[in-house]
Amino acid sequence: MSNLESRLAELEKLSAPLEPNSQERSNLLNGVNAYAEDFIENTEKRPSYFQSDQKIESLKIDGKSKNLGEILELYHKDVTQRGINPASGGHLGYIPGGGIYTSAIADFLADVTNEYGGMYFGSPGAVQIEHEVLNWLKKVFGYPSSAIGNLPSGGSIANLTALTAARDHFKILENDVSKCVIYMSEQVHHCVQKALRIIGLAKATIRYIPLDEFHRMSADSLKNQIQEDRNMGLTPRILIASAGTTDTGAIDPMNELADIAEIENLWFHVDAAYGGFFILCQDKKEAFKGIERSDSLVVDPHKGLFLPYGVGAVLVKNREAVLESHHYIANYMQDAYKEDMPLNPADVSPELTKHFRALRVWLPLQLHGIDPFIACLDEKLLLTEYFRKSLSENGFILGPEPDLSVSYFWFPRSNNENAFNQRLLELIHKDGRVFLSSTVLNDQFVIRMAILAFRTKKATIDKTMDMILDCLETVKKEFDA
Ligand SMILES: Cc1ncc(COP(=O)(O)O)c(C=O)c1O
Known part of the structure; x- marks a missing residue:
């Protein structure tokens, strides 16, 4: 055997652990499955929030091999038992989803087969599945089949x-950016402001349009602002609306905004990352009317379809505008392009190599059909009503009735109201039975409730009320002492 051959034989042996044999694979899977079973079976019995300020030292990589049991112990102690448990029905903070x-299972399959989600040439089936998910979304939102789209990692990248x-459609960067006007409400998700910075539009003129008493953008104020801007020699360009605001669960008036966008030749973008899938609920269809007239929209399956984190969706009607920034053929990619091929996800996104994340949307829809998803969304709307009723009966002040499943409340005090409610939330976090987050609205500290985790049930809300009332009693004693 030559030196080269003997070195290769040696390296083959040394790298063999990367391909566990059938028995080893079974053992790994059984170990992880046992952990997953215990996690799921007990997740509603455990706290939803583990307050943890200690630095985590145990997760460092030392380059040495360890057994799975040891690793799972660490995972349990230092990953799942710290911070929020996002899989829990008691996660009522930020925007939950749960992770069905x-x-x-789809992720497991996608990872074992390692299908290439970026190019049709590499994996026609995987890319077709992404197109089928997008086709389904187009139907759900009344978009034409000619629209294009992509499944990125979440709502921020989708926006x-x-x-x-929108920027490339108007070739905004080729002109004086500061003359370009972008309209939104103060309730827009902050990933929008981040996106504008990233794409060179931080210096555009941003107009925050006033809201009505339900936190929806006022169409009349928008009209007036556009007129004022035109009079000032500015160029109105982009209108960003929300169909489900993160803090207040409000849907901006889609049809009225679409009318204005049409007349004023604005790019009408709708961020429906949180709220979009409520369009599937019979009682909410009316509130979304007009969303089909938008130029682009974002919706997050890892929110309203309850999928594990890692998948958002964007739909855009103007194909050329998207390709302008993302389509590129490098020499080493020349084999991958053929006439009449379905669009490559890589031509619609900054990503080339792409996790086959379409499968994590497609497989649950195929396995369950759509009805259980709709039932779960309907349930979340009713639980919001139920929670708000209990809060009101117990003396809390509520924000206005939300269009969807995010709302807010506070306990009234004649003085130190903000400090009182801040302390109440601190105690709620310490308790941890259920996790709630807070926000500031009109300079007031308020506690948010975001009901979207698929495991949130009536019993969760009852538990939440018990916890809130226990904490309220303590904070009252502290403040009245
Ligand atoms: C309305 C809205 N848009 C965008 C985002 C950002 O989505 P992601 O966290 O998936 O990037 C969120 C997140 O909560 C949201 O609520």
């Missing part, structure tokens, strides 16, 4: 993609 099991298309 059948999507995790970035849509706003980049």
Whole structure:
């Protein structure tokens, strides 16, 4: 055997652990499955929030091999038992979703087969599945089949993609950016402001349009502002609306905004990352009317379809605008392009190599059908009503009735109201039975409730009320002492 051959034989042996044999694979899977079973079976019995200020030292990589049991112990102690448990029905903060099991199964399959999600040439089936998910979304939102789209990692990147298309449609960077006007409300998600910075529009003129008493953008104020801007010699360009605001669960008036966008030749973008899938609920269809007239929209399956984190969606009607910034053929990619091929996800996104994340949307929809998803969304709307009623009966002041499943409340005090409610939330976090977050609205500290985790049930809300009332009693004693 030559030196080269003996070195190769040696390296083959040394790298063999990267391909566990059938028995080893079974052992690994059984170990992880046992952990997953215990996690799911007990997740509603455990706290939803583990307050943890200690630095985590145990997760460092030392380059040495360890057994799975040891690793799972660390995972339990230092990953799942710290911070929020996002899989829990008691996660009522930020925007939850839960992470349905059948999507995790899809991830497993996608990872074992390692299908290439970026180019049709490399994996026609995987890319077709992404197109089928997008086709389904187009139907759900009344978009034409000619629209294009992409499944990025989440709502932030999806908004970035849509706003980049708007920028390129108007070739904004080729002119005086500061003359370009972008309209939104103060309730827009902050990933929008981040996206505008990233795509070179930080110096555009941003107009925050006033809201009505339900936190929806006022169409009349928008009209007046556009007129004023035109009179000042500015160029109105982009209108960003929300169909489900993160803090207040409000849907901006879609049809009225679409009318204005049409007349004023604005790119009408709708961020429906949180709220979009409520369009599937019979009682909410009316509130979304007009969303089909937008130029682009964002919706997050890892929110309203309850999938594990890692998948958003963007739809854009103007194909050329998207391709302008993302389509590129490098020499080493020349084999991958053929006439009449379905669009490559890589031509619609900054990503080339792409996790086959379409499968995590497609497989649960195929396995369950759509009805259980709709039932779960309907349930979240009713639980919001139920929670708000209990809060009101117990003396809390509520924000206005939300269009969807995010709302806010506070306990009234004649003085130190903000400090009182801040302390109440601190105690709620210390308790941890259920996790709630806070926000500031009109300079007031308020506690948010975001009901979107698929495991949130009536019993969760009852538990939440018990916890809030226990904490309220303590804070009252502290403040009245
Ligand atoms: C309305 C809205 N848009 C965008 C985002 C950002 O989405 P992601 O966290 O998936 O990037 C969120 C997140 O909560 C949101 O609520």
